[in-house]
Amino acid sequence: MKHLILGTALLALTAGMGAAQTVRLGTEGAYPPYNFIDDNGQVAGFERVLGDELCKRAELTCEWVTNDWDSIIPNLVSGNYDAIIAGMSITDERKQVVDFSENYTPPSPSAYMAKSADADIENGVIAAQTGTIQAAHIASTGATLLEFPSPDETVAAVQSDEADAVLADKDYLIPVVEESGGALVFVGDDLPLGGGIGMAFRKSDPELRGKFDAAIKSMKADGSLNNLIIEYLGEDSPHF
Amino acid sequence: MRPAIFSVCSDPSTLPQWQWFACYLTTGKHLAFYGSFGVVLLLLAITAPAALLFGFGAAASARSHFAPLSWLGKLYIAIVRGVPDIAFFLFFVIALDQGFEWLRHEIKCPDWDQPIRQGNDFVVCPAAKLPLGTAPQWVHETYGFFLAVLTFAIVFGAFAGNVLYGAMRAVPRPQIETAEAYGMSHRQAFWRILVPQMWVYALPGLSNLWMVLIKATPLLFLLGVEDIVYWARELGGSKTARFTDYPHGDWRMWYFLVLLVFYLVFTRLSEMVLTRIMRRLSHGQATAAGEAQRRSAGGPP
Numbered sequence: 001m002k003h004l005i006l007g008t009a010l011l012a013l014t015a016g017m018g019a020a021q022t023v024r025l026g027t028e029g030a031y032p033p034y035n036f037i038d039d040n041g042q043v044a045g046f047e048r049v050l051g052d053e054l055c056k057r058a059e060l061t062c063e064w065v066t067n068d069w070d071s072i073i074p075n076l077v078s079g080n081y082d083a084i085i086a087g088m089s090i091t092d093e094r095k096q097v098v099d100f101s102e103n104y105t106p107p108s109p110s111a112y113m114a115k116s117a118d119a120d121i122e123n124g125v126i127a128a129q130t131g132t133i134q135a136a137h138i139a140s141t142g143a144t145l146l147e148f149p150s151p152d153e154t155v156a157a158v159q160s161d162e163a164d165a166v167l168a169d170k171d172y173l174i175p176v177v178e179e180s181g182g183a184l185v186f187v188g189d190d191l192p193l194g195g196g197i198g199m200a201f202r203k204s205d206p207e208l209r210g211k212f213d214a215a216i217k218s219m220k221a222d223g224s225l226n227n228l229i230i231e232y233l234g235e236d237s238p239h240f
Numbered sequence: 241m242r243p244a245i246f247s248v249c250s251d252p253s254t255l256p257q258w259q260w261f262a263c264y265l266t267t268g269k270h271l272a273f274y275g276s277f278g279v280v281l282l283l284l285a286i287t288a289p290a291a292l293l294f295g296f297g298a299a300a301s302a303r304s305h306f307a308p309l310s311w312l313g314k315l316y317i318a319i320v321r322g323v324p325d326i327a328f329f330l331f332f333v334i335a336l337d338q339g340f341e342w343l344r345h346e347i348k349c350p351d352w353d354q355p356i357r358q359g360n361d362f363v364v365c366p367a368a369k370l371p372l373g374t375a376p377q378w379v380h381e382t383y384g385f386f387l388a389v390l391t392f393a394i395v396f397g398a399f400a401g402n403v404l405y406g407a408m409r410a411v412p413r414p415q416i417e418t419a420e421a422y423g424m425s426h427r428q429a430f431w432r433i434l435v436p437q438m439w440v441y442a443l444p445g446l447s448n449l450w451m452v453l454i455k456a457t458p459l460l461f462l463l464g465v466e467d468i469v470y471w472a473r474e475l476g477g478s479k480t481a482r483f484t485d486y487p488h489g490d491w492r493m494w495y496f497l498v499l500l501v502f503y504l505v506f507t508r509l510s511e512m513v514l515t516r517i518m519r520r521l522s523h524g525q526a527t528a529a530g531e532a533q534r535r536s537a538g539g540p541p
Contacts, residue, residue, distance in 0.1 A: 022374045030474065032483045037474055039484055040268030063377055067464060071330065075464070077360045078334050079341070079369065097360050152477035156490050179480040179487070204358040 022061045023208065024081035025051050029066040030150050031172060033232045034087035034197075037066070046232035047085045050104060053224070057215040070130060070149060073097055076200060082208060083201050087169065089133045089194030099203050102216045103196030105229060106238040110134050110194075112187040113173045114158060114165035119187050124164030127154040133194045134167040158184070167191075171233045252485045264486045273471035277502065279385070280457045280468055287392040288450065294397025299404035305426075313401070320398030329462045333391050337370065344368040381465070388463040392453070399449050407442035408434055412526065440521040440530070447514040451507055472499055 027035045029043055038044035043064040055062035065081045076084050076098060090100045110133070112121045123142050128135040130147040138145040146163050148154045155176055157163040165187055166173070177184050199216075201209040219225040220240050229239040248255065249263035264270070302313030320328070341364045342356065349365035356363060366372070371379045411434055419429035460467035476492030522529035535541065 024373070024380075030477075032480070036483055037269060039486065041272040042268070045483070065377070065380070066466070068461060071462065071464075074330075074334060078338055078362045079364070080337070080464070082373075150473065150477075152473075156478070156492070159490065175480045175482050179482075202361045202363070204361040204363045 022063055023055065023083065024063050024065050025055075026065050026067045026072060026076060026081035026084045027051075027086040028069050028072065030069075030152060031087050033171060033175065034169075035085075046228065047087065049232070050219075050225070050228055051085050053219065053228075054212055054215040057218055058211040060211065068149070073200070077202055079202070082205065083199050083212065085199045087172075087197055088200055090196055090198045091133055091136075091194055093136075094200065097203075098200040099206070099209055100198035100200055101209055101212045102220075103198045104216050104219075104225060105197045105233070106240060107192055107194060107196045108233075108238055109170045109190035109192055110137070110167055111170040111173055111190050112165045112167050113155075113177060113184055114187045115161075115184060117185050117187055119165045121165050121167075121188050125162075127157040127163035127166040128168065129154055132168075134169075137191065137193055138167055155184075171237055174234060174236075260486075267486070269471075269475060272466070273468070273475055276466060276468045276471050279465065280460070283385070283389060283392070283457060283460065283465075284454065286389050287396065287453065290389060290393035291396035291400050291449075291453070292446075294393050295400025295402075295404050298397060298401030299408060300430075302401065302405050303408060317398045317401045317405070320395055321402065325395060325456065325459065326462070328395055329391060329459050332394075333387055333463050336390065337387060338362050341368050341370050344370060384464045388460055388465050391463065392456070396449060396453055396456075399452075400446060403445035403449065404438065404442050406445070407438040410441040411437045437525070440518075440525050440527055443514070443518050443521060447510075447518075450510060450514070454503065454507060454510065468499055468502070472496055 027043055027047060029035055029037045031045075033046050035043060035045045035047045043066065048064070051062060051064070067075055067081070069086070072084055072086060072088075073094070075081065084098070088094070090103055094100070112119070112126070114121070121143065124144070125146050126138045126143045127146045127148060128138055129151050130149055135145060135147055146157060148157060151168060151172060154163070154166045154168060155173075158166045170186075170190060173186070177186060199209075199212055201212075216225070219228075226239040229237055248259060249266075252260055252263050255263065298313045298316050300313070301309045302317065304310045304313065341362075345352065345356065345364040345368035348367045352365045354363065371383050415433050415437060416429050419433040424432065457467060458469040461470040472495035473492065476490070476495035478490045479487050481487040518529070519533075523533055524530060
């Protein structure tokens with residue numbers, strides 16, 4: 001704990017030296033409760049609050065940028081923004097291209113959602129967002145994968161019977177199921193996919209990653225991260 | 241939270257329907273949606289002349305008597321026409337942006353010792369960043385917009401180049417020969433005889449391009465510009481009460497219906513304007529339309 005405080009203090013000092021550095025945070029803005037655009041057109045949600053707090057702790061000025069999910073990694077490595085904070089699960093495949101911070105949510109379950117509990121999730125048509133761990137998982141099963149560019153469209157595909165079920169992060173699906181009034185239900189068991197969610201950085205930018213790692217550690221240590229998870233992702237969502 | 245425009249909007253769930261809609265349609269998000277129509281119109285207003293300029297340059301160089309210039313013009317037209325738009329938009333903008341930053345890097349940071357390519361990463365010195373990392377978000381957005389304009393202009397310039405190249409060859413050869421017989425140089429014949437006459441042949445092709453350009457604007461979101469299709473998709477998607485004061489189901493159909501009407505009205509207006517331009521350009525030309533005008537005006541058969 002002492003080392004941690006010392007480390008944070010040191011970090012604060014070095015951050016103060018390179019003052020007025022603006023860090024641009026890239027997010028998708030279409031994945032409630034993690035990140036979404038609120039009624040005023042601003043980025044909101046779990047990651048907005050988390051990101052702002054992390055920037056405060058790391059003494060950085062942060063700016064939010066929305067970017068399409070499909071091109072979110074290419075735009076990071078080409079330097080259009082400095083970090084991705086968009087509900088991105090830590091996977092080996094992505095690690096080849098970007099470096100992840102410490103995870104800020106524990107590995108959280110993915111779940112199937114369909115119109116009825118007896119939907120065929122083994123051999124049916126399953127919707128998922130392009131380039132996600134869920135899409136990769138479906139491709140490895142016997143089911144037919146139906147990909148969509150945004151999470152919202154995967155749910156709409158189930159509602160319009162285009163797909164038999166959707167596979168997504170359970171935290172994303174919980175509000176959808178709750179609000180549907182019984183029209184949509186979870187099917188089968190939860191799937192543990194991925195290694196938790198983390199921020200992604202350019203491999204050439206270990207300095208910035210270090211700053212955020214320290215801030216995430218300090219939020220884990222004082223319990224504020226758990227409070228945020230409970231507030232935004234619900235009591236049942238796994239926390240630290 | 242920013243106060244809503246109407247004070248009654250503070251608790252929308254209690255409102256009667258028409259007021260609910262009045263509040264709903266004036267949220268900050270919707271204002272951004274309305275603003276994005278302006279972005280699309282602005283893009284078209286800047287891109288169309290820019291693309292025409294690119295096209296004119298390409299066509300003029302393609303028919304140049306100086307072989308390397310002619311190859312360059314033809315190569316540009318062939319490459320851009322051959323590559324799928326979406327690949328072009330995904331790849332080219334990032335490459336263009338990196339190209340600019342690399343140039344600035346070479347000029348501004350000559351004693352930078354790290355490599356620019358580090359694995360997948362593209363790293364230039366902070367001073368070479370475009371826009372600078374410290375610039376406010378609107379600068380980034382404006383820069384992105386002009387990158388989009390440039391990309392659109394290059395893509396559509398190639399098509400326009402091909403149309404203009406064809407139009408220049410369609411101008412009857414005797415017209416040029418007559419000009420030369422009068423002692424005009426190549427350059428004079430080009431500017432005084434060929435260019436004024438080619439438009440009537442180019443316009444059908446160019447008007448097609450204009451229509452395609454209007455329909456291609458949704459590609460803007462690939463370039464990070466939040467256009468009308470992005471906002472329609474975002475606003476229309478079903479919203480649960482936890483994340484908005486205005487929960488609703490899947491309303492994408494209605495939003496896309498608005499876009500449909502917008503695009504239809506816009507293309508219809510364009511058609512009307514283009515017809516008028518065509519009529520004016522045909523006047524006095526040795527084409528079927530020009531001949532018909534001459535006869536209906538009572539000219540000798």
